[in-house]
Amino acid sequence: MRIISAVLFSYCFYAAQAYGAGRHIGEADKIRAEVAFLNPYGQTTTDASGITYRSPIYNWTASEPKVYPPAYWGTYPLYFMGQTMNFTVTLTNTAQQGNKAFKVRVQALHNVLQTNGSAGRPLGSPQEWVVEALMPGESRTLNGSVYIAPDPTLPSGLDLTKIRILHLNEGNNQDAGLILEDYAVWCPPKTGP
Numbered sequence: 161m162r163i164i165s166a167v168l169f170s171y172c173f174y175a176a177q178a179y180g181a182g183r184h185i186g187e188a189d190k191i192r193a194e195v196a197f198l199n200p201y202g203q204t205t206t207d208a209s210g211i212t213y214r215s216p217i218y219n220w221t222a223s224e225p226k227v228y229p230p231a232y233w234g235t236y237p238l239y240f241m242g243q244t245m246n247f248t249v250t251l252t253n254t255a256q257q258g259n260k261a262f263k264v265r266v267q268a269l270h271n272v273l274q275t276n277g278s279a280g281r282p283l284g285s286p287q288e289w290v291v292e293a294l295m296p297g298e299s300r301t302l303n304g305s306v307y308i309a310p311d312p313t314l315p316s317g318l319d320l321t322k323i324r325i326l327h328l329n330e331g332n333n334q335d336a337g338l339i340l341e342d343y344a345v346w347c348p349p350k351t352g353p
Contacts, residue, residue, distance in 0.1 A: 264328060
């Protein structure tokens with residue numbers, strides 16, 4: 161009997177850790193966030209040979225042998241230092257039915273992407289919005305921006321915008337539970353046209 165009680169206690173303890181107060185794991189599949197980068201000045205392509213920057217607006221192309229992990233190989237929007245990167249975050253409550261609205265805090269954090277795939281130094285200040293009521297089937301678009309300050313120590317290459325969505329609990333918004341984290345990639349090269 162003691163073994164069964166110990167096993168049951170252990171199960172309940174770990175279940176409480178995984179699904180306890182402040183953790184909103186069950187809501188992650190009911191909300192979606194999409195980041196859209198607005199009015200880029202070109203595109204950056206990364207692959208096994210490095211990075212290629214292209215800006216048709218300025219008739220400019222450059223490359224460097226900086227290689228990222230394969231998960232980051234692709235084509236991304238390009239902005240230059242001294243400009244503002246504007247973006248939107250569209251939240252969608254994907255629940256098919258019901259009348260439970262989500263009250264969420266959305267955070268956007270911008271960082272340099274290191275060549276090992278980790279987030280490096282911050283770019284600009286974090287941004288935050290509160291969405292009071294996102295009903296099932298409803299979408300809401302938030303507007304954000306980050307100024308890319310001219311800084312000779314800022315490395316060229318890919319950057320991350322990390323979106324964090326936290327569920328705000330009624331009456332105690334300090335105990336917000338993380339629902340979802342998602343990343344979007346963009347790029348400012350070190351030099352420009």
